[in-house]
Amino acid sequence: MASGEFVLETEGLSKEFKGFFAVRDVSLRVRKGDIHALIGPNGAGKTTVFNLLTKFLTPTAGRILYKGEEITKTGPADIARKGMVRSFQISAVFPHLSLLENVRIALQRELGTSFHFWKSDDSLSALNDRAMALLEAVGLTEFRNHTAGDLPYGRKRALEIAMALACEPRLLLLDEPTAGMTHEDIVRITDLIGRVSENRTVLMVEHNLSVVSNLSNVITVLQRGEILAEGPYEEVSKMPEVISAYLGT
Numbered sequence: 491m492a493s494g495e496f497v498l499e500t501e502g503l504s505k506e507f508k509g510f511f512a513v514r515d516v517s518l519r520v521r522k523g524d525i526h527a528l529i530g531p532n533g534a535g536k537t538t539v540f541n542l543l544t545k546f547l548t549p550t551a552g553r554i555l556y557k558g559e560e561i562t563k564t565g566p567a568d569i570a571r572k573g574m575v576r577s578f579q580i581s582a583v584f585p586h587l588s589l590l591e592n593v594r595i596a597l598q599r600e601l602g603t604s605f606h607f608w609k610s611d612d613s614l615s616a617l618n619d620r621a622m623a624l625l626e627a628v629g630l631t632e633f634r635n636h637t638a639g640d641l642p643y644g645r646k647r648a649l650e651i652a653m654a655l656a657c658e659p660r661l662l663l664l665d666e667p668t669a670g671m672t673h674e675d676i677v678r679i680t681d682l683i684g685r686v687s688e689n690r691t692v693l694m695v696e697h698n699l700s701v702v703s704n705l706s707n708v709i710t711v712l713q714r715g716e717i718l719a720e721g722p723y724e725e726v727s728k729m730p731e732v733i734s735a736y737l738g739t
């Protein structure tokens with residue numbers, strides 16, 4: 491293992507809640523450069539796996555490795571610093587500030603700099619330029635002076651991607667990127683994820699199978715907390731056990 495080919499690996503990952511296994515013995519491998527989707531019917535354990543990977547939950551058994559290094563007990567801030575960044579935490583957005591201010595704050599957090607560093611005109615303008623470039627990358631330039639709290643839902647999620655990109659992730663983790671979106675927003679965010687994945691790895695939990703089939707080259711299907719199938723969407727989606735898991739038969 492730890493060949494460098496896999497950015498993220500889990501070994502026998504489990505989460506037990508009072509005798510009930512929400513996740514059981516999950517060994518996942520996310521290959522560098524892939525858009526890897528974690529799918530499965532309701533209650534399959536997707537959110538629990540995601541929360542284990544992003545350190546919102548602690549596993550009851552198993553290991554997590556990032557670029558071959560064990561991170562099972564590493565905190566969320568430390569894994570973000572290593573390049574593994576979770577997007578879509580609405581709470582991370584400051585609703586009363588503009589989009590530009592939000593992205594500038596995300597950049598300052600990433601740089602770990604004090605305001606003193608940025609007080610020269612040159613560095614402030616460099617910070618502004620980087621923030622503008624990130625807003626442009628996610629298609630939000632025209633909204634830069636809007637208050638984040640006033641943005642429609644789909645645009646807010648694009649802002650969260652911009653803020654995650656400020657951390658320069660090598661592995662971007664997305665939790666249901668299209669949940670609750672209009673068709674138009676889904677088309678826009680699918681295109682955006684495709685573009686941001688060009689030079690990084692993406693692991694996403696996603697319900698919408700047409701988004702999954704459009705974006706991901708590998709999928710892992712979970713059922714009752716365990717891996718049911720894994721591989722390219724075209725192959726896995728034809729497997730009788732996967733079809734029956736989705737039909738609940």
Ligand code: ADP
Nearest residue numbers: 507511512530531532533534535536537538539
């Ligand atoms: P999914 O995201 O695939 O819908 P979840 O990971 O949310 O599935 O849940 C998997 C299973 O674990 C479900 O049966 C759920 O009820 C259970 N579960 C999740 N969180 C908890 C918890 N904190 N306590 C007890 N059971 C939980």
